[in-house]
Amino acid sequence: MQGAASLAVHGLSRRYGRFEALRDLELEVAPGECVAIVGHNGSGKTTAVRTIAGLLEPSAGRVEVAGAEVHTEPSGIEARALMAVVPDNPSLYPDLTVHEHLELVALAHGVAGDDLDARIDALLLRLGLGDKRDARPGELSRGMRQKLQIGCALIRPHSLLVLDEPVVGLDPGSQQTLRELLVEAKRAGVAVMLTTHQLEFGRGVADRAVVLADGVVVADGPYDEVVDGGMIDGLDSP
Amino acid sequence: MSDAARLPVSDAANADTRARARAVRGFLRARRTRFRPTAYQVYATVVVGGIAGALAGNAVSQAIGGSLTAHKLLVFGPVVLFGVLLAALRFGTWQGPVGFSSADVGFLLSAPIAIAAFVRPKLDQSLLLGAAVGAAVAGVAILLLAGGSGSIDAGRAVGAVAGVTAFAVLAVAASWLVESSRRASGLVRRTSPAVLVIGGALLAISATSSGRSVGVWSGPWGWAIAPLAGTSSLPVALALIIVAAAATTTIAVRRAGAGGAEVFLARAEIRSGLRASAFSLDYRGAALTYRSALPAGIGLRVRVPRPRAPRFAVLWRDAVGLLREPSRLAWATLFAAAATVEALTHPGRAIPAGIAAAAVYFAAGFLCEPLRLDVDRPDTGALLLSWPFARLLLAHCALPTLALFTVTATAVVATVVAGAAGAGALALIPTVLAPTVAVAVLCAALSARRGGRVDEKLLGRLLSLDPNNPGGAAVLVLWLIPWLLATTVVVGGAVLVIGSAVAHHRAVVPAALTALALAGGACAVLIRVARGSERPDR
Numbered sequence: 001m002q003g004a005a006s007l008a009v010h011g012l013s014r015r016y017g018r019f020e021a022l023r024d025l026e027l028e029v030a031p032g033e034c035v036a037i038v039g040h041n042g043s044g045k046t047t048a049v050r051t052i053a054g055l056l057e058p059s060a061g062r063v064e065v066a067g068a069e070v071h072t073e074p075s076g077i078e079a080r081a082l083m084a085v086v087p088d089n090p091s092l093y094p095d096l097t098v099h100e101h102l103e104l105v106a107l108a109h110g111v112a113g114d115d116l117d118a119r120i121d122a123l124l125l126r127l128g129l130g131d132k133r134d135a136r137p138g139e140l141s142r143g144m145r146q147k148l149q150i151g152c153a154l155i156r157p158h159s160l161l162v163l164d165e166p167v168v169g170l171d172p173g174s175q176q177t178l179r180e181l182l183v184e185a186k187r188a189g190v191a192v193m194l195t196t197h198q199l200e201f202g203r204g205v206a207d208r209a210v211v212l213a214d215g216v217v218v219a220d221g222p223y224d225e226v227v228d229g230g231m232i233d234g235l236d237s238p
Numbered sequence: 239m240s241d242a243a244r245l246p247v248s249d250a251a252n253a254d255t256r257a258r259a260r261a262v263r264g265f266l267r268a269r270r271t272r273f274r275p276t277a278y279q280v281y282a283t284v285v286v287g288g289i290a291g292a293l294a295g296n297a298v299s300q301a302i303g304g305s306l307t308a309h310k311l312l313v314f315g316p317v318v319l320f321g322v323l324l325a326a327l328r329f330g331t332w333q334g335p336v337g338f339s340s341a342d343v344g345f346l347l348s349a350p351i352a353i354a355a356f357v358r359p360k361l362d363q364s365l366l367l368g369a370a371v372g373a374a375v376a377g378v379a380i381l382l383l384a385g386g387s388g389s390i391d392a393g394r395a396v397g398a399v400a401g402v403t404a405f406a407v408l409a410v411a412a413s414w415l416v417e418s419s420r421r422a423s424g425l426v427r428r429t430s431p432a433v434l435v436i437g438g439a440l441l442a443i444s445a446t447s448s449g450r451s452v453g454v455w456s457g458p459w460g461w462a463i464a465p466l467a468g469t470s471s472l473p474v475a476l477a478l479i480i481v482a483a484a485a486t487t488t489i490a491v492r493r494a495g496a497g498g499a500e501v502f503l504a505r506a507e508i509r510s511g512l513r514a515s516a517f518s519l520d521y522r523g524a525a526l527t528y529r530s531a532l533p534a535g536i537g538l539r540v541r542v543p544r545p546r547a548p549r550f551a552v553l554w555r556d557a558v559g560l561l562r563e564p565s566r567l568a569w570a571t572l573f574a575a576a577a578t579v580e581a582l583t584h585p586g587r588a589i590p591a592g593i594a595a596a597a598v599y600f601a602a603g604f605l606c607e608p609l610r611l612d613v614d615r616p617d618t619g620a621l622l623l624s625w626p627f628a629r630l631l632l633a634h635c636a637l638p639t640l641a642l643f644t645v646t647a648t649a650v651v652a653t654v655v656a657g658a659a660g661a662g663a664l665a666l667i668p669t670v671l672a673p674t675v676a677v678a679v680l681c682a683a684l685s686a687r688r689g690g691r692v693d694e695k696l697l698g699r700l701l702s703l704d705p706n707n708p709g710g711a712a713v714l715v716l717w718l719i720p721w722l723l724a725t726t727v728v729v730g731g732a733v734l735v736i737g738s739a740v741a742h743h744r745a746v747v748p749a750a751l752t753a754l755a756l757a758g759g760a761c762a763v764l765i766r767v768a769r770g771s772e773r774p775d776r
Contacts, residue, residue: 054348055499073352073495077255081350091340095271101345108262108349152345 005066006031006082006160006191007052012061014044014051014215021047022215025061027193031159034182034192036206036223038199038232044215045195046088049164052193053085065160081109084158088165088195090145092137098124098148099133102155109156120155126181127151128174143169150178154185161185163194167201179205199227259355262346308383311467319405319459320437326409327416327426332528334417335364335410337509338502347499354495361494364410365487372406373399379466390468397465397476404483405462411483411490417505418497431568438576458482521718522610551623552608552633559608560637566604570638571645573601578649581733582659586741588734595730598642598675599722602682605638610686616773627773631687632765635679642675662746670736670750673757674729680764685721687771728760 009027013020022044029035037045050056052063054070063070068078092101102120106112113119124130127147137145146169153161161182167175182192182205196202202209202223209226211219219231226232275283329335336357338347346356376399384390390398416422461482464475508527515524540561545554560567577597584590609631623630647667653659716723732753739749 055343055503057498057500071498077350077352080348085344085348087344091344093266093339093341093345095269096266100269104262104265104345105349107265108258108346108351110258110350 005029006033007193008064008067009052010062010064012048012051012063013059014047014056015059020059020215022051025217027210027217029160029191029193031189031191032186033208034186034194034206035208035210036202037193037195037210037212038197038202038227039212042214043212045212046164047215048212049085049088049162049193049195053083053087053162054080055085055087082158083160083162084153084156086146086149086153086161086163086166088168090142090149092145092148094137097134097136098129098140098151101148102151105152105156111156123151123155127177141169143171143174146170147174150181154181159190161190161192163192165195165197167196167198175201199232202227255351256355258349259351262349262351263356263359308467311379311383311463312469315463315467316456316459317437319462320457321434323405323409323412323459324430324433324437326413328430330413330416331423331427332508333505335368335414336360336417336497336502337505340503340506340510343499343503343506347502352495353497353499357494357497358491361414361490364414365407365490368406368410369403372403375406376402376466383466394465394468394472397472401462401465401476401479404479405458408458408479408483408486411486414490415486415493418493418501420501427565431565431572434572438572438579519718522614526614549633552630553636556605556608556634556637559611560605560641563607566607567641570601570604570641573597573604574642574645575649575652577601578646579653579658581737582650582653582663585737586734586739587737588730591733591737592726592730594733595678595726595728596722598646598678598729599682599725601642601645602638602675602679603685605641606634606679606682606686609634609683613686613688628769628771631683631768631771635676635683635768638679638682639672639676642679643672646671646675660740662740665750666736670732670753670757673754673761674732677728677757677760677764678725680761680768681721681725684764684768684771724760728756732757 005028007027007029009025012022012025012027014022025048027035037048039045047056051058052070054063054076057071063079065079065082068082069075070079070083093104096104099120102123103116106116106120121130121133124133127150129144129147129151132140132144137148140148146166150163150166153163166178170178179201182194185192186205192205194202194206206223208221209219209223209232210217211226211232219226219229221229337360338356342356347353379402380390380395380398416426458479461475461479465472469475508530511527511530512524515521515527542554542558542561545551574597577594580590580597581594612630612634625633650659650663650667650671654661654663735753735756736746736749738744739746
């Protein structure tokens with residue numbers, strides 16, 4: 001694992017029938033680095049994230065997390081152990097409470113320890129869900145469900161964090177909390193890849209911006225330079 | 239956060255994943271809200287199930303012409319099982335026996351646990367369920383057989399249960415093999431119409447043959463029936479079906495890790511889409527969700543010359559649509575041809591006549607898809623072609639009527655040539671055929687006009703009624719299928735009138751004139767209704 005990029009994407013393509021949503025994507029994210037993928041609707045951001053996360057099979061190319069290939073077994077198991085994903089559309093169990101969702105993730109990822117409950121509670125408090133510990137998803141707003149998904153990603157071990165539109169539905173205070181959590185993750189050596197429409201969110205968090213248009217990378221460089229350089233006209237701030 | 243990130247990930251990766259999968263399943267099972275039906279729900283289910291079962295039993299009994307006998311099992315059994323196997327394979331293209339919720343995909347299948355550890359228990363459950371259903375069906379068939387043609391010995395009964403059970407297990411395993419492979423899904427979808435035609439041909443051959451044996455060449459559907467029918471090839475057939483089921487199940491189990499997260503996520507999204515459509519009684523929405531689930535079929539890239547006269551614009555658009563999605567024509571051909579053969583080979587019988595009429599309606603429904611697309615997006619349709627909606631609706635009926643007339647006329651000729659109907663049936667082509675086909679197409683078009691969503695005012699009124707009031711449900715059913723009922727009454731009636739004259743050796747000309755008057759009159763009424771149609775506001 002030493003020396004390898006946390007995330008390495010080689011020649012990744014994805015077709016839906018005749019439509020090529022993603023073409024020949026090359027991307028590396030180093031430990032402690034944050035890369036933001038930006039682009040207009042339909043540019044291929046979500047396809048890229050879903051394919052990298054293993055939720056979609058690539059038409060061509062491969063994805064490696066710390067050298068473990070995502071789309072083949074058994075290396076996929078190792079890759080899933082290292083990669084935490086926050087999807088754009090939270091899917092939660094209607095029967096489980098907020099606390100139980102985090103318990104489930106901990107159980108599935110082999111996270112144990114006498115202090116697990118305390119760690120879960122501390123994380124919920126940090127995310128502003130302290131008073132929703134025993135609430136079920138039906139009682140949560142869109143933003144709260146999003147925060148719960150973020151909590152599920154953070155409670156488990158990971159060296160790569162992949163977030164698809166993580167700020168959608170979050171109020172400014174929660175966005176700030178997420179920004180702080182991501183900065184802490186980077187300091188801890190976690191590689192972060194996120195997609196966003198909200199360019200301001202990336203400032204101070206993302207080191208690089210990769211601009212996608214029609215499934216192709218059209219710009220890749222330091223975040224502020226790319227964003228301020230007018231390469232992504234039309235995308236907005238919050 | 240940083241603590242979690244620093245945890246030694248190798249520990250997690252090296253843990254006993256099977257044990258963890260078991261623990262996760264136990265965790266979820268312990269917290270799942272269990273469905274506990276009330277006494278009234280159990281009572282209502284039993285009553286409704288009993289009535290539906292009796293009606294279905296009566297329909298089956300009429301369709302096979304009396305009680306179940308070994309000969310009838312040999313005629314209908316293999317074809318029914320062939321259809322069951324094909325349905326199981328088709329089911330695998332969009333759902334299949336292993337299903338996960340979206341939350342399962344996000345929480346379980348993204349965990350560092352082999353996917354097979356989660357797939358295997360669900361596959362095992364489905365195989366067991368399939369075996370139980372197979373054994374139950376065999377048991378019912380044995381009871382019917384014993385009641386119809388005397389006793390059935392214990393050895394044959396055990397063989398019959400084993401044969402049908404093995405077949406059911408094979409169907410479930412094959413369905414999973416399709417579900418877990420995108421290539422297999424595409425293959426099944428593309429070849430289904432052709433396979434159904436072969437099944438129909440097999441039915442025709444077995445219905446006309448006097449043989450009472452199922453050969454080893456007959457395939458799993460024949461092998462499974464052999465013990466039940468008590469043929470001489472029983473031991474060989476039983477051994478073959480058991481070996482086939484065991485082999486398919488072994489391959490299926492070995493492929494337990496083959497279905498990736500994408501397969502299950504897509505199916506979960508389809509299921510939730512269908513559930514949402516069902517709750518809002520939006521059967522068009524359900525149909526679109528189902529269609530979106532299927533792998534892309536064959537689309538012909540042939541260019542159709544653009545017509546010079548604007549009045550042919552819709553005809554041209556419908557022809558292009560049919561070429562882009564020829565599977566619609568294949569299914570329509572299959573339904574219409576089967577309906578024609580059914581009507582001609584069972585003259586004077588009400589249920590076959592009704593089934594034939596319904597099949598022609600569904601065939602017309604396949605061909606009316608461009609009209610449905612116009613109704614789905616009325617604004618787009620209005621922008622592209624500023625015709626009054628009534629004119630648009632009638633224009634969309636032209637190609638389906640022409641296509642169905644061609645198919646049914648060809649089927650009449652083929653049935654006569656095959657000797658399954660008398661030469662007099664050819665007289666139907668220039669007389670009754672066109673108006674009856676037109677009735678089915680007009681009814682399908684008028685149904686498509688509504689967009690498939692229950693009128694909100696009607697729904698509100700129904701929901702405000704006592705939910706236990708069966709009258710509300712009856713109104714709802716009548717709202718959902720009025721055009722199918724209209725087709726069944728008019729087309730089925732016309733078929734029955736002529737068929738009764740043929741079957742009872744009465745004068746056919748007056749019957750044909752009556753049928754012509756019925757279909758022609760209905761056509762006139764339906765065209766009048768269509769002319770009064772307005773563009774739906776959705």
